[in-house]
Amino acid sequence: MSRDVAKAFADIDAFDPDKFVAHLTPDARFRFANADPAIGRDAVKEAVAGFFSTIDGLTHHIKNVWEFEDTVIVQIDVEYLRKDGKTVITPNADILIYDGDLVRDWQIYIDVTPVYA
Helix, strand or coil: CCCCHHHHHHHHHCCCHHHHHCCEEEEEEEEECCCCCEECHHHHHHHHHHHHCCCCEEEEEEEEEEEECCEEEEEEEEEEECCCCCEEEEEEEEEEEEECCEEEEEEEEECCHHHHC
């Protein structure tokens, strides 16, 4: 299996929704914070592109990774570059459920309030 979460997060940091959705199954479920889940690569791509339009960049600093069968839990500090040029770091946890080498369910638990404060 190729569950290279560092590569997946590096592709997110590249700020390219196409690179991100390449890590997902075609029918993937994606939930960011308290937003409604997006289902399928096209919907996820649209949601991610919408979020990217509200910031100027981001960097994931992976702290810990735990893998249990088809589930990977990742503890991360996310560094956001806000539209005003300021940087804010927020802690988060991601739960990724795999189907083979691709993620079929990606849940992000984060409070992005500081990004927009």
